[in-house]
Amino acid sequence: MNDPTTAYVALGSNLDHPVEQVRRALAELNQIGGTRVMRHSALYRSAPVGPGDQPDYVNAVACLITTLGPLALLLELQSIERRHGRVRGAERWAARTLDLDLLLFDDFSLNTPQLTVPHPRLHERGFVLVPLREIAPELHVPGHGPVTELLTRVRSDDVQRLAETARAGLEP
Numbered sequence: 001m002n003d004p005t006t007a008y009v010a011l012g013s014n015l016d017h018p019v020e021q022v023r024r025a026l027a028e029l030n031q032i033g034g035t036r037v038m039r040h041s042a043l044y045r046s047a048p049v050g051p052g053d054q055p056d057y058v059n060a061v062a063c064l065i066t067t068l069g070p071l072a073l074l075l076e077l078q079s080i081e082r083r084h085g086r087v088r089g090a091e092r093w094a095a096r097t098l099d100l101d102l103l104l105f106d107d108f109s110l111n112t113p114q115l116t117v118p119h120p121r122l123h124e125r126g127f128v129l130v131p132l133r134e135i136a137p138e139l140h141v142p143g144h145g146p147v148t149e150l151l152t153r154v155r156s157d158d159v160q161r162l163a164e165t166a167r168a169g170l171e172p
């Protein structure tokens, strides 16, 4: 077992009741062994980034504290994705029931075939930076700079906070 570490995870869904997918996933993150969700953002509706015609996404970001290592945490995230019917197919940027991306693991930089942290596209995605700023406005992304500054360089007007905030499953 490792010392407790802070990690940030991005959640995204644009298929099969995305709001419910993301809410359920937030509750499931809190059930990973040795792991607690300390905070999570509201849910946001965002225009799809990437090629093709696909539905809008629901996105959120969670801050975890975990005694797992980064690869063990990644396996847990992938297991939650599978339980949500996610099929990792050949098409890279296809619509999905649930995507859980490990954004940051403390201030580690890791570059392995299975996992790169910080997430290689975190700094250029409004749908990640907007919810991340909500829960961690002081955060500094290793190698890239403060979240607030990164947000000045990307488009974020198509990331809208959903009126109804999701705190599902995390109340005492």
Ligand code: ROI
Binding pocket: 011, 012, 013, 046, 047, 048, 049, 050, 057, 058, 059, 092, 093, 094, 099, 127
């Ligand atoms: N676009 C948005 N808005 N939100 C996502 O979570 C998301 N995830 C993806 C791609 C296909 C890059 N586009 C996205 O994986």
